[in-house]
């Protein structure tokens with residue numbers, strides 16, 4: 001497989017900067033203790049904005065083998081946008097990734113596909129890889145239109161993204177009905193949609209770009225269900241919510257690609 005798998009912990013609005021420091025230290029020690037090989041899988045934490053400086057200082061200062069990023073980015077570069085954080089600010093803090101279009105932002109903040117595309121392009125322009133979140137709600141899943149729904153979201157997310165930029169994009173398939181519900185998608189469900197996502201990238205760009213793009217699954221991923229989903233050929237890792245807030249649980253998920261069975 002040409003692409004390095006990625007396990008990302010989306011902390012959402014949890015852990016203040018003091019708690020974040022303790023958590024990241026313990027996560028790094030746990031992974032080191034278990035001989036995690038970063039070449040096999042990139043392990044990423046996505047803390048709240050207010051934690052980023054502390055996390056940067058810790059990871060850089062102690063050369064911890066962890067990567068960090070943010071959970072959202074502004075669609076604007078600078079100026080009178082109260083409360084917003086620009087891609088340039090995140091890049092200056094050393095963020096390598098940022099989630100855009102998470103279903104919670106689409107729902108609570110009414111973010112649409114056009115805004116998600118703009119945010120992804122702002123991230124790409126500063127060298128940050130967007131983790132573009134897509135996924136259908138329960139009604140769409142029940143109607144059987146889930147593949148078409150997600151394919152449309154992916155098309156929109158890649159608008160005006162160059163082939164060179166596209167190969168660095170990460171797409172996270174997070175069916176809304178699986179987020180925080182304990183109702184994880186079956187490996188076959190995840191594979192069906194993740195393969196369709198890669199198919200869109202191949203159609204928009206080329207097979208080599210599609211081969212480079214990492215497609216993650218997210219939604220109730222835990223240590224005891226990660227293996228089935230990750231065994232699918234088009235799933236390259238996970239975007240983890242609740243289970244990323246427990247060091248041992250997240251470390252167990254993150255270590256999946258270290259296991260000798262693979």
Ligand SMILES: O=C(CO)COP(=O)(O)O
Pocket residue numbers: 010102174178179180181182218219220221239240241242243
């Ligand atoms: O939304 C998610 C990650 O972005 C998934 O959350 P859970 O893992 O808590 O279901």
